[in-house]
Amino acid sequence: MSERQIELEVLRYDPEKDSAPRFQTYSVPCLNEWVVLDALNYVKENLDTTLSYRWSCHMAVCGSCGMMINGEPKLACKAFIHEYSDKIRVEPLAHFPIERDLVTVIEDFIGKLSSVKPYLIPKDDQPISAGEFKQTPAELIKFKQYTLCINCMLCYAACPQYGLVPEFVGPAAIALAHRYNQDSRDGGRDARQEVVASNEGVWECSFVGACSEVCPKHVDPAGALQQVKVASTIDWYKEHLMPWVKK
């Protein structure tokens, strides 16, 4: 296995000592098969135990290790060393406050995610004895792609609109609302629309499309948001021009 010496420039911030973040460079002997997360783990285990970052699964499932790698939002466990030159710059996810080193404060995202009620709200109460809610393959593919979201927040780091207007509910949360709205078993759209169709909701999106470009799971949040805009516009016309038609 070939080995390469990589200069890993990592943004460091210690809230107890630093007034502003600073870069620290580590020289890491990397195997070509490694990902950036392996290089960070090498630093933590061999060079500097004080380095803080989040990670868990190492297989692009948990969504914990999102960070800016050479200015691009990436999962550190999916960013292969062989795709980079000998100098790699690693920073915390853009648009989020820095808690410490590569760890960001994510409460804003968690709050927005809960505000769109990202869970099934059944249309009708049904006793357990009535059996399962059945769904055809045609009903399933309407939302299947959106179920792949791992809440890694790369889309928030890529979205310039979220950087400029922090109140924006954002790509992942609205895409997940759309996922449940599209589900044939769900009846919670009206409850979600209050947040999703507000000014800070889908109308803050100007379709830059960056969220879909960086999404590691190909969820296409930008597409979901445009579909939500179309549906919300139809709602508006129905409400104002055809008030007798039920939504």
Next chain:
Amino acid sequence: MSCKPYIRETSKTTWYLEHPRYKRYMAREVTCIFILIFTFELVCALGAVANGPEAYAAFLAKLHSPLSILFNLVALVVTVYHSVTWFNVTPQAMPVQIGEEFVPGQYIVGAHYGIWAVVSLVVLILGVW
């Protein structure tokens, strides 16, 4: 949460210089200005038509100036750019599902080009006729 999280401000004036994809986005947005001015030109043309043949002839004479020809050429190029980039994202905004499959994106984009060609042809025929 730490007692002192560090907040990185996004520049309100230079954010789009930070990444090529933001520059592409801004390039697309800026083309709207030319479309706006061209729409204004079209409204003026309608006004000239309403004011009679002499007013319309005077309007056409103004369009023959080099500056006007240059503007209309630039407006044509940026409008085509704006339209093409919009057509390319339509499958994301308007997916079409038939049975258990989504219609491939290129058919949706192709349908837009087809409608564009038909409408342009109709306008051309009406103009010549």
